[in-house]
Amino acid sequence: KSYHQPHQGKIPSEKRKRQTEIEGKRQQLEDQILQLQHFKSKALREKWLLQGIPAGSAEEEEARRRQSEEDELKVKKLEENIHRLEQEIQKLESEESQISAKEQIILEKLKETEKSYDNLQKVFQKSRCPGTA
Template sequence: MRATPGSPAAARRAAWSPAMEMAEAELHKERLQAIAEKRKRQTEIEGKRQELDEQILLLQHCKSKVLREKWLLQGIPAGNAEEEEARRRQSEEDEFRVKQLEDNIQRLEQEIQALESEESQISAKEQIILEKLKETEKSFKDFQKSFSNTDGGVGWESVLLKGDEAASDATETSSADMTIKVRSPFSNLILKVHL
């Protein structure tokens, strides 16, 4: 018994189309891109954190140096004007360096926050894509089950095959069953008709 074009069996067959398979492939591609972007952000965050740690250590060193110089200068009697000018310039340079390091640290902290925010958004996008993939897999399983149920005396089963396990356009018949093996560019599908 064959399924007529308007029958529920024909509608189920048309329900899972190559377009759906391409959509699933596109979802897999988007998920892989999201994973790659997330990993890239994590690498950037790691690099910024290392740079931040280095800047913090350098800042601590510079602050210690400035304090040490001030402490040493307190015990030294006033020298000539030239020596005082050199000490003042050195002190200003050290304080300027400390200010630069503090600004760099603040900038790096903001960059890390921005990258972490981007990573969070990418993770959310990846989760949405993963949910869509699960829905697609569920839809495909439901599609397979719909062919397993009997409809008007005709039962359909579908089984996915891997690689070269399916023969192209081969038909096998047995006493009450007919098996049709079909290879498409997207997957291999076996349809069994129970008569």
């Protein structure tokens, strides 16, 4: 039985597209988390190393303060990126879920259509050949 199915090719490709996007975003998220962890441990190590060093000149202190501010900004930016990626992944997963639900509805409608078609065929055959059951 070959029926015209206009939506069936589109839904799997949309679903595949979302899954690919989700995989890409998850990889980006993982990379950002690793960068953040690395950067935080590096900042802690530097802070620990500097604790033993006596306060230097005003210029050295200013350079340390500036470096500390830059580090904080980098950490904040990484945390914002991680949060944004988590939201994007959540949105894509929601879209994928909606696509799956639509796919299920279309499959159910297709099954109903096939049943109706089969029933019509049976009725038609019975009307043409009343002696067959």
